[in-house]
Amino acid sequence: MLPPNYSMSRRNLIRGTVVAGAAAGTTMLIGIGSAEAEVSEPSIHSAADWGARPPSSPSQIMNTRPQYIVVHHTASSNNVGDTQADAYSIARAIQGWHMDENDWNDSGQQFTISRGGHVLEGRQGSLDRIRTGSSFVRGIHAGSPANAESIGIENEGTYTSVQPPEALYDSLVDFCAYICKQYGIPASQIFGHRDFMATQCPGDQLYARLPQLRADVAALLGEDPAPPVEWPVVKRGTVGERTRSVQFLLSEHGIDTVADGDFGPTTETNVRQFQSTKGLVDDGIVGPKTWPELIVAVSVGAKGEAVKAVQRQLNHTHGIATVVDGDFGPGTDTSVKTFQQRRSLVVDGQVGPITWKELVG
Numbered sequence: 001m002l003p004p005n006y007s008m009s010r011r012n013l014i015r016g017t018v019v020a021g022a023a024a025g026t027t028m029l030i031g032i033g034s035a036e037a038e039v040s041e042p043s044i045h046s047a048a049d050w051g052a053r054p055p056s057s058p059s060q061i062m063n064t065r066p067q068y069i070v071v072h073h074t075a076s077s078n079n080v081g082d083t084q085a086d087a088y089s090i091a092r093a094i095q096g097w098h099m100d101e102n103d104w105n106d107s108g109q110q111f112t113i114s115r116g117g118h119v120l121e122g123r124q125g126s127l128d129r130i131r132t133g134s135s136f137v138r139g140i141h142a143g144s145p146a147n148a149e150s151i152g153i154e155n156e157g158t159y160t161s162v163q164p165p166e167a168l169y170d171s172l173v174d175f176c177a178y179i180c181k182q183y184g185i186p187a188s189q190i191f192g193h194r195d196f197m198a199t200q201c202p203g204d205q206l207y208a209r210l211p212q213l214r215a216d217v218a219a220l221l222g223e224d225p226a227p228p229v230e231w232p233v234v235k236r237g238t239v240g241e242r243t244r245s246v247q248f249l250l251s252e253h254g255i256d257t258v259a260d261g262d263f264g265p266t267t268e269t270n271v272r273q274f275q276s277t278k279g280l281v282d283d284g285i286v287g288p289k290t291w292p293e294l295i296v297a298v299s300v301g302a303k304g305e306a307v308k309a310v311q312r313q314l315n316h317t318h319g320i321a322t323v324v325d326g327d328f329g330p331g332t333d334t335s336v337k338t339f340q341q342r343r344s345l346v347v348d349g350q351v352g353p354i355t356w357k358e359l360v361g
């Protein structure tokens with residue numbers, strides 16, 4: 001049974017826009033501006049609909065917009081029905097676990113999606129707040145600081161070894177698009193619970209689906225796909241953190257260079273020297289051929305100038321508070337992982353070519 005907000009035809013049209021649209025000669029459905037109008041509030045069952053108990057104490061209201069969405073699975077049985085009554089049943093069960101066993105004031109997560117694709121309010125007040133687009137009810141679902149920064153969605157079932165049903169997935173796409181539209185959240189800012197704490201949640205299978213989820217939500221929102229990050233061109237006259245990274249890295253390679261962020265004649269000479277040693281064209285310009293030679297992979301335990309470059313980039317360019325001391329300790333590890341999570345990279349704390357390119361690109 002399909003939920004009321006489920007539209008097979010629309011989803012299929014969106015997924016096949018280019019081919020189907022061109023072949024049929026129909027109006028483009030997806031384009032900048034046109035798609036956004038398509039994102040409207042899906043059918044959401046309020047907590048009153050499913051017979052929620054009143055909260056045992058008021059939930060905290062955040063008078064800010066959440067910055068991202070956290071996807072969970074309920075780790076409950078997949079062997080359940082897909083009707084509205086089944087959906088109400090899981091919503092009540094979760095509230096019972098959270099209030100009676102965890103001693104929380106209400107359901108922890110703001111929303112739930114059932115195996116049948118029904119979207120339900122969890123934590124009471126969440127639905128009214130999402131309609132404001134400027135405030136939200138703080139949840140209990142992903143620890144600190146995520147609880148104060150995000151909307152949590154529990155997806156009914158266990159997705160460690162099987163994929164969620166299509167009805168659930170399609171509702172998740174529509175609902176995430178609505179949340180993103182209401183709060184101005186980019187589709188890239190959809191994460192899994194395990195991105196924030198040590199947990200299996202939302203299961204390997206659902207977690208592996210998140211890149212597709214981001215892409216499907218981006219398509220609904222009419223977002224331009226994020227352009228791939230390229231190595232920047234840094235040369236004589238370039239001033240700023242990219243130049244400073246080049247200078248730190250030259251020093252790391254034994255060519256001592258003052259890290260003043262100003263690409264002057266000495267830095268240029270040093271780049272030419274580095275290029276010669278690597279068999280590169282010694283034009284003194286740091287571009288896509290020189291960067292991969294210049295970077296040095298670093299992770300926990302590393303010390304030196306390359307680590308300083310990473311720390312400066314994190315702290316000064318990307319706004320992730322990091323001490324610049326040339327010592328890659330736990331604090332830098334946390335900062336790198338935060339950065340990797342934001343960029344939808346593998347979150348492993350290893351600063352290799354992909355992370356380097358994102359840092360300086």
Ligand SMILES: [Zn+2]
Nearest residue numbers: 072073193201
């Ligand atoms: Zn979770």
